[in-house]
Amino acid sequence: MKIASYKGDPAVLAADLVNTRGSISGTDFMTDLPALHLFLEGHGIAAPGDLSVDDLERIGRARDRLKEVFFAPDAAASAEILNSILADERAAPRLERERDGFRIDFSSPEQGVARHVAITAAMGLAEMVVTSGRSRFGICSADDCRDVFVDTSRNRSRRYCTESCSSRSNVAAFRARRRSS
16 A cells, blocks of 8 residues: 555554564664654654654554554454554545545644554555455564564565574574484
């Protein structure tokens, strides 16, 4: 889904936001305004000049709720959580004019960056539930990682959150096979 006020993939935004808290350690990697600014900048979201600790806390709460979507037992539970997020954030769809027609939007950065991020990420995951069910939501298969990802591969075969986790797991499996032979 393309959202007028966001140029990237909103489902990937959601996964990246969830992964700002360590999946196993619980370490928060977005503890201050400079870290929040870097996260927003990395996702092409203009950070307002008055970015506040309240924005950081609200985005942290959105992150924790979005994580529940990935770990929910089924699509119905994921949908319930997403509906709750969208209702709490007062998402309101509207059409935005583009060069060659219209695009739907649910939030704008002018409504506050925390609200914009929460709505954009939740709508990205909601669209995935509609188009693919939960089959595109993933939790890393590496033994020492439980980060989440959105599987955008053609054949829906992704198993790891990053190439690092994939390589580390493959090397460990190779070494285990060599030891047992």
